[in-house]
Amino acid sequence: MATSEPDAPSNGIRMVPDEEKGLHKTQTAVTMSPELFEKLYLTPKVPQVGDYNKRFANPTALGFVGFVISTFTFSMSCMGWGGAQGFTPVVGIFFFVGPVLLIFAMVFEWIMGNFFPMMVQGLFAVFWLSFGMLQLPTLQLGAPYATLEDPSGLTSREYNAVVALYLIVWGFALFTFFIFTCKINAVFASIFLLVSVASWVLSGAYWNVSWGNYEAASQLQKVCPLSVCATRRISDAKPSHVGRGALLFIVAALGWYMCFIIMAAEMRISLNLPVGDLSRFWPKTDVELAVAEHREHRD
Template structure:
């Protein structure tokens, strides 16, 4: 090599303690887009809130064990379901999961809005009150209005069912069942508005 004019030299790289600490000892700062590694999956939290609220509501509506009326369990409409679903919705948004965020938000506002119907203190039926029905909750107009509201919810949920058919079988099954449930409950309110209470009770169960 020396004959060809080539020389070997030993070189060394010096590194200051500050640079070494920065490269090897300092934890990596999280970057945008790695929230899946920073946070736990919030879907399970929202799912638990949905299941507890839905199962409680369904069992009471079917009259299991002689249950009647939703006033004792009104907390499922304002705390158990919506609170867990809203927390899950916020963290799904932080993690960038658009569709689960939409699902959590959808069910949260449904429970909140439907729960308002179960609070006598709000006196939502006062404008429909009559001598025969001082509360107004049994009036044909009030029940027909609620029936229309549930029909709209049924179509909204069925739209989500279509969206999830090729994405997630569990979500698709949930949306299909809750769509059917919304329409059946709507039919029960229609029967109440028509004075067919026996048919309404059958549809409710």
């Protein structure tokens, strides 16, 4: 059976049904300023191949959620709020809450080509995993150093010295990241500066335990709650709970503030909360970005 087709215009272009009805399809794109991009993704806007930032959701906030929930819970438990003691009920923060969300976010940051957030998410994921191992007594990590006076081996000089050295390395790694955050914003930079100091304070607590200076270790735990976990013998010094955990609690509060800002921007909530933009102190990359984008579209 013969079918009738709409007559083609004289210019040879066939009209599609939508165009015959007066409807036209157009492609639109939203241009994001470098300042807004850095606020949402916590990384400088650089030329990228592909449009993954337009096709996929922003994973940065997901990693922040895992980080701040774990850090808040850990710091408040160490400070003994409400009579809290130990981490057995919340051991999942070391393996499932923080690391799982951080690893998911890291993978998607990698897919989207966001280098620095990918590094940050991966760094904190392995930190929680490795430090969580120290909180599992069933592993008996101090058993090789056990003696008659210390059956667990957790107060031995050798055990605490090894952990102290490990935390010194972590402090330098975190401080390296702090240097690069100075190009983004003050909130992000403050987080890395404080966790760097907290790592070195924790290392000092372990060193003092290895030397038998439990009173000095108890003073350090007032500053950094991580040092509470150095050994159960620290509690013999009966330290005050006042001020303990200040560093990590502030880190968690700053992280939650940054997470709220990112989520508010993604949900199109009109909030202009300050983050202390530091990119204005660095050379502008707008011209280079425009040239790169023009070259990509031309190719």
